[in-house]
Amino acid sequence: MPIFVIHRHDASHLHWDLRLEMDGVLKSWAVPKEPPAKKGIKRLAIQVEDHDLSYADFEGIIPEGNYGAGRVEIWDAGTYELLKKSEKEIEFDLHGKKLKGKFVLVKTNYGKQKEKSWLFFKIK
Numbered sequence: 338m339p340i341f342v343i344h345r346h347d348a349s350h351l352h353w354d355l356r357l358e359m360d361g362v363l364k365s366w367a368v369p370k371e372p373p374a375k376k377g378i379k380r381l382a383i384q385v386e387d388h389d390l391s392y393a394d395f396e397g398i399i400p401e402g403n404y405g406a407g408r409v410e411i412w413d414a415g416t417y418e419l420l421k422k423s424e425k426e427i428e429f430d431l432h433g434k435k436l437k438g439k440f441v442l443v444k445t446n447y448g449k450q451k452e453k454s455w456l457f458f459k460i461k
Contacts, residue, residue, distance in 0.1 A: 338416040341431060342393045343372055348407035355457065356395070357417065357429065362387040366455060372413075373459050374436060382457040383441060383450055393403065404437060 339358035346354050346367075353372055356363035366382035373380055393414070399406045410434040415433035422428075431437060439461035445454045 338418060338432075340390075340393055340414070341417045341429075341433065341438070342369075342414040343412045343433075344395070345410050345412040346400075346405065346407060348405050349411075351414060354385070355397065355456075356388060357427075358390060359422075361390070363392055366457065368457055372436060373440075373457065376459050376461070379458040380457050381447070382455040384453040384455060390418075410427060 338341060340358045341358065342363070342443055344356070346352055347404040350369070353368045353370075355366045355372065358364075365385045365388055367385050368380050368382045370380055394411075396410050398408050413433040413435040415431065415436075418430040420428040420430060420439070427442040428439065429441075430439050436459075438459055440459050441455050442455045442459065445451075445453045445456055
């Protein structure tokens with residue numbers, strides 16, 4: 338099964354990076370607030386650049402002057418099952434230590450970065 342990881346990233350602003358293994362890379366979204374562990378909580382998720390699969394194990398400090406400078410730690414990790422994928426929706430079942438169950442990313446046209454904006458929430 339493919340892997341997922343959520344990094345807690347204390348950079349210029351504290352956020353969480355959701356990363357899903359797809360097509361040989363980690364597809365990534367920056368989530369400004371703690372990921373939703375319960376149904377009914379929706380989080381904005383801004384799609385960011387893909388990361389190499391080796392980044393799934395990264396924990397440490399990105400030095401000042403580099404993109405994403407700050408502390409990175411693994412907040413949750415595990416495997417997932419991809420249930421549905423289209424240009425506007427990705428549904429998946431997470432098998433992590435903190436997040437378990439069915440989640441979805443739904444494309445939106447919200448905010449300053451409309452082309453990269455998604456909503457991330459638990460559905461079951």
